[in-house]
Ligand code: SF4
């Protein structure tokens with residue numbers, strides 16, 4: 001054993017490996033991604049032995065891979081972020097009825113804030129809808145213990161179990177005692193046992209629903225009384241309290257810290273904190289009603305702190321109603337707790353002070369807290385702040401793609417349907433090329449709705465290569481089937497860039513390190529029946545505009561593949577330089593493409609700019625993509641321009657030539673298979 005500092009997600013990975021997990025499958029998404037990457041890294045170094053780990057094409061595929069492994073008796077772990085569970089939900093709803101064999105744990109990371117998500121949905125709520133039990137850690141250490149217990153619970157009840165951390169738990173770091181290596185648990189020799197129960201016919205679903213309901217009652221009992229699980233519901237109190245505080249997840253830690261602060265500040269001010277009872281709920285669903293009932297005994301008032309939805313508050317209200325308890329319950333629903341976003345120690349100190357003021361009535365804790373928080377606040381900084389709007393990286397190939405599409409459209413009215421990925425940042429000015437963004441893969445299908453309802457506008461969909469494989473292909477099939485007049489711009493940067501450069505089916509590299517025949521986007525488009533497919537290197541403006549025009553002018557579903565690697569996957573080229581002799585200070589380079597490597601100095605002077613100021617390039621940021629060289633109308637930017645992609649074009653007039661150049665980009669560190677010999681069976 002040795003002691004190591006681990007991020008929460010790394011600790012979850014170790015916990016699953018210690019539990020003998022056989023199969024790990026997920027789809028990347030912040031704040032969950034590091035778990036799968038940790039398993040892959042430990043496997044590659046020989047530390048995690050016998051485990052299979054993969055990035056699946058999307059969350060639904062990942063859960064179905066994990067489900068079948070579990071049917072065979074293997075322990076399986078599925079990972080995603082909260083919105084990923086929406087994609088996997090079709091499988092999950094049925095799987096819970098069908099049941100599992102080997103322990104199957106769903107690691108679903110929630111994102112209060114949200115910091116990097118399109119919604120703030122609460123997986124505890126989703127779990128209740130799906131009737132799947134949940135464990136909700138308040139610290140990485142607790143999460144480590146919960147992950148191992150989740151496999152036990154899953155096997156005890158033949159049910160999938162969700163472990164639901166939030167961002168701060170996923171990304172906080174602490175020390176863990178770890179073995180030198182882990183070994184996957186042997187999969188039972190009998191393997192998959194054929195049985196009608198695995199086939200979800202309506203009759204089976206009716207039976208399964210009954211099984212689900214019965215086991216939820218038993219799990220709620222286990223949560224309350226079985227030490228293996230009741231350990232996750234902590235309770236403490238001081239003498240004869242009349243009020244209670246309930247917290248779940250990371251809010252448990254914020255509330256406890258806030259109470260410590262309040263007690264300290266009260267003592268210093270000669271005040272006395274009223275006695276209270278505290279309940280931390282780590283097993284929110286099915287709600288441990290008996291634990292909560294014991295907590296509520298003798299209390300007349302309770303406040304609930306939790307992030308995202310009012311799940312615990314509603315359960316406590318229900319309990320009070322069912323058992324006729326003289327308990328007033330407050331929280332999000334009553335405005336006594338923040339209704340969304342992340343909590344913090346400071347916010348909960350304020351809310352607790354108000355709660356104590358209301359329930360005790362004779363002391364002013366709120367004034368005390370406000371005074372203490374004001375005195376401990378750091379002096380506000382009143383100097384200039386760096387301007388750091390979310391923006392595409394300098395040298396990002398998406399910049400040229402967006403710019404070229406808009407150039408190609410000219411004054412043609414258009415709607416730009418964006419999607420989930422780095423390229424959502426194309427909505428920022430000056431590119432201003434994302435009008436809608438709904439969910440993974442929706443750009444291609446919403447464009448079709450626009451093409452029907454607003455045929456006077458050209459509907460253009462943007463989709464990344466990873467999203468194309470995850471959720472875009474069925475949308476293309478729909479466009480071809482229904483003959484929708486849209487152009488799909490595939491922004492192929494050969495990686496899943498936004499979540500940390502994970503491989504995908506188009507890269508030809510798996511997480512286990514094997515080389516596979518890459519799926520080729522143009523082959524998929526062609527197979528789906530797209531008749532016009534054009535290609536361009538997005539750093540080459542002339543080629544990109546021409547290719548975009550050809551695709552846009554095509555009557556029917558068309559596609560343009562903009563292909564250039566993410567800057568994280570390549571070495572930067574030589575930075576460009578702006579000639580002070582030539583720059584006129586017109587700012588076209590700034591107002592047209594918005595590259596963060598280009599700034600403007602109002603003090604700079606030159607023969608053509610006079611005192612108007614001049615643009616400059618920050619060589620430490622510039623990737624040398626050369627896009628700005630092609631944008632400057634005065635030739636003031638000196639640097640190399642990217643070679644055209646040079647791919648064959650295709651239109652309906654020349655069917656058969658539309659395969660284009662099929663060889664994917666060869667990337668530093670991630671070389672796709674090039675020959676048949678390179679491809680593993
Ligand atoms: S570099 Fe070119 S585009 Fe930029 S401000 Fe100077 S002249 Fe204008």
Ligand code: SF4
Pocket residue numbers: 394395396575576595596597598617621622623624625626627628629639
């Ligand atoms: S070459 Fe121009 S557009 Fe490309 S990264 Fe450098 S400054 Fe930005």
